[in-house]
Amino acid sequence: MISKAHCFFLLAPSPWPLVVSVGAFNLLFSSLLLLKFGTAYMIYFNILNISVVSYLWWVGYGGEFNLQGMNSSTLETGVKTAMIFFISSEIFFFFSFFWSYFHFFLSPTLETGMLWPPFSVEMFDCLNVPLTNTLILMSSGVTVTMSHHFLLEGEFKLSSFFLALTIFLGVMFTYFQYEEYQSSFFTLSDSSFGTSFFMLTGFHGIHVIIGSLFLVTTLVRFNKFCSSKSECLSFELASWYWHFVDVVWIFLYFIIYYLNN
The missing domain is CATH 1.10.287 (Helix Hairpins)
Known part of the structure; x- marks a missing residue:
């Protein structure tokens, strides 16, 4: 042969x-x-x-x-394409939960007192922890972009610093989200609102943890393996995923927190 x-x-x-x-x-x-x-x-x-x-x-x-x-250029293209399809599937994943939320939001039932949020639910102040988390996550989007910029400029130390700062902001977001859950006056089983709220914010929180782990792995690989910007494909994929998490939170903050206040 x-x-x-x-x-x-x-x-x-x-x-x-x-x-x-x-x-x-x-x-x-x-x-x-x-x-x-x-x-x-x-x-x-x-x-x-x-x-x-x-x-x-x-x-x-x-x-x-x-x-x-x-590795090869063809393999890199394949990996990038796979990541695009993965993020697309994640978009539809969150779309299904937003669809469920708007089903109850636009047509409250008698069980919820014809109100949304239901009369028995005390919602979080959108200008307190949620706004803080929004600023933290948006800042992390800026820092990961700056890290990518310094990578393209060949400034590997500065790129590593801003990548580590992004990870720190992600951990801060997760901590404040946990504290918000601890102070919540309603639970997952408190009406359709509680279920929708914790499913949306909970799955987003899980994605933040996954994204933080992705960035940590990228930082380790960045320091061990990357001697040039062409060798850091994982960095680009991690930044795509992190920006996706940022965008989802913007929708969450406006729809779940702001509109319900």
Whole structure:
């Protein structure tokens, strides 16, 4: 047989896809346990498990891509296209929850007292923690853009600094979101409003955590593997994902917090 040259590389078998899939299933199962029995430790364990495994997977991918030379322009284009499709699927994911929210928002029922939010729900002040989180997340969008700018200029130390600052702002956002949940006067089971609120803000919070982990992995790879801007594909993909998280929060803040005040 005549062998033909191609631009793809056959990678060694990897356990990470299977481990992440099992972890995702366990996360869903532990979420059901939390809702049914109030058992929270399993969901914390599974979040930690998925975070660690995802980090190891990304670092291993970086070694294959940058150190072993298993990359090409065609592969980079394929990875970027896959990321675009992934973000598109995430857009439709949040669109379904916004659709559900507007179903109740535009036509309140008798069960909610013909009011939205329902008369029994005390909503958060949109000018307090929500506005602070908005400023934090928008600032993180600026810092990740500045980090990308310095990367293109070849200023790797400044780029690393602003990337680390972006991660810090993401952690701050997650902390304030947690404090807001702790001070909430309603829960997930308090009417359709409580369910819609915690599903939208909760899933967005999970995406912020995933994005922060993505940025942490990128920062590690940035310092270990990136000797030129062309070698930092993961940085570009992480910045796309982070800007997507920013845009979703803008819609959340205006629709969930501002309109209900």
